[in-house]
Amino acid sequence: MPPHSVTGREAPYPRGHTLVSVTNPEGRITYANAAFVQLSGHARNDLIGQTHAVLRHPDMPSQAFADLWHTLKSGKPWSGIVKNRRANGDHVWIRLNATPMREGERITGYLAVATEPSRESVQHAEPLYAQMRQGVGHLALVDGEILRTDALGRLGRLLRPGPVGRLLALQSLAFFPALSAAQTWGVLAWPTAVALLGGLGISTWLLQRRLLGPIAQVARDADRIAAGDLSYKVAVSADSPAFEIQLALRRVSANVRAVVMDTRAGIDQVQQAAQEIASGNLDLSARTESQAGSLAQTTASVEHIQARVHETATTAEAGAQRADQTALLAERSDHAVHAVVESVAQINQTSKRIADIIQVVEGVAFQTNILALNAAVEAARAGEAGRGFAVVAAEVRALAQRTTAAAREIRSHINASVECVEAGTSRTQDARDRMEEVLSAVRALKALLGDIRTAALEQEGGIGQIHSAVAQLDGITQQNTAMVEEIAASAQALQSQVDEVSGSLRLFRL
Incomplete structure (x- = not known):
């Protein structure tokens, strides 16, 4: 505009x-x-x-x-x-x-x-x-x-007319009757008129000085006080026609001066208090902002820890599941090793039975060899008639000897097999024991991971409570911040009002 x-x-x-x-x-x-x-x-x-x-x-x-x-x-x-x-x-x-x-x-x-x-x-x-x-x-x-x-x-x-004109009018009320009386008694008109007129002027001047002068001075005194000059001393004269007005004006000036002085002192105290409030509120605002920043960092740290603990719980749960799978595999392996041990034991028993059978075969071959020797002796006694029988007996004896040799070789192999089976049985038993240990360790690991998961979940719950408490504290801090801002605004408004009143009071000179 x-x-x-x-x-x-x-x-x-x-x-x-x-x-x-x-x-x-x-x-x-x-x-x-x-x-x-x-x-x-x-x-x-x-x-x-x-x-x-x-x-x-x-x-x-x-x-x-x-x-x-x-x-x-x-x-x-x-x-x-x-x-x-x-x-x-x-x-x-x-x-x-x-x-x-x-x-x-x-x-x-x-x-x-x-x-x-x-x-x-x-x-x-x-x-x-x-x-x-x-x-x-x-x-x-x-x-x-x-x-x-x-x-x-x-x-x-x-x-x-003004005050002087009114005085002249009042004086004239006495002038004209006096002039008329002078004429009636035969006194010279012009000298008398001049004397009366001079007396009228002098009396008017004296009345103006005596009456209107003090009133004009009172008006000037009132103007000084109206202008805020309370240090001005109103002059009081006991013989003045405006004595009561002057005295009242002096009392007004003194009373207003006392009120202004008391008000100034009170305003100065309020101003000092307002400044202290503003200073304290500024410090409180800085502390609140610092606390809000610390709470923000704490909240971020708590959220980070909560995320890590949640990851730990998730990892522990996954580890427990893997431990379950490992335990299941270990149990299956243990069952398989147990089956192998049983199979090896059965092989060992079978080998022992074969050894017993070989021993029977060796006994039969020995008996057959003895019988073949006896048959050869009898064939020799029979001469030509027993020559064919002697050939058969020799074949039988050779067969018995080969059977005995084969049985011995089989026994040797069977014994070696039995030794290997016994060694395999021992190692298989060791493997089973190790598998049992592995299974126990896996079960212990599963239990430990379960404990870790439980502890992590409890920690997560506790950290969640801490996070809620920190969030609540942050909310309170935010409310405090808002209240601090309101207090700052109120303090500023109070300071402005105090400055306004103080400025108004400074208009008075004490």
Whole structure:
């Protein structure tokens, strides 16, 4: 929006609020309270250092501001109706009361206090301002009051004399009867009139000095106090006609000074407490952030450990399953070895039976050999008749000898086989014992893996509880963080309010 554009909309004056601002002797804003800043629509930093022209509405006649500054620079207060422009182009009506601020007799700035005007005063001032802006109507502003400058206006002001005029009017009530009496008693008219007129002037001057002078001084004293100069000492004279007013004004100044001093002391304590709260809250915020970071790292570590423990439990369960399979294979191998042992034992028994049979065969061959020898002896006795029988006996004897040799060889092989079988039986038994040990070890490993899995599951449950506790603690920490932020905002708002009140109190000179 252009800087001087207007919308024609009237913004309502905030009921119950007072707008306070201070300008330096050059007219630049050095202080503005929160209500002033809010109603203006500008940021505080945009107002400080600017003149009140930033709030000037184009509907206000230039004569109003000329009269304002002429009155203030002459050391007098100014009061009038003003139409201000807000930052968004809306307008607001205010009753402005401006007072010079002094250090001694030197003007150090101007205090402006604005209140809500009545609608009647706004409706009265608005058309008159329009006429002044257009240069019609013979109007002028004097000390904030809109006056007519034509003959009718001057006549009206004459008919409404000031304090001096009223004194003259009262004195004239005695002058004319005295002059009439002088004429009645034959006293010279002109000398008497001159004397009476001189006496009237002197008495008027004495009355003005005696009565109006103290009243004007009381007005000036009131202006100093109204400007916030509570260090100003109101002069009190017991023989003054304004003695009671001066005394009351001094009491007002002393009472306000005491209240402002107590309020300043309280505000200083509140300001110190607010600063301590802000400092402590800043430290608490840093600690809370550090705790939140530590909890985040702890949560990540717990999640990592939980994942590792879960992997351990899964691995242990897989190992237990493999151990079950290994145990099953070991049991099968044990059964197979046991079957081999039994088969070897059966072979050993069979070999022993064969050895027994060989022994029988050897016995039969020996008997056959004996019988063949006997047959050969008998055949020799028989001579030619037994020659054929002798040949048969010789063949039988040779067969018996070969049978015996074969039986011996078979016995030798059988014995060797028996020895091998016995050695194989021993080794097979050793293998079975080893297989039993392997099976026992596999079963022990299975039990150990089961214990590991159970422990891992218990650890996983415990770590899960730790994770839940850490998550709950993290939630509490997050709540604490939010509360710390709320406290920080409240502390900042409190500090702003304290600064605002402190700034307002600094307007009073103690």
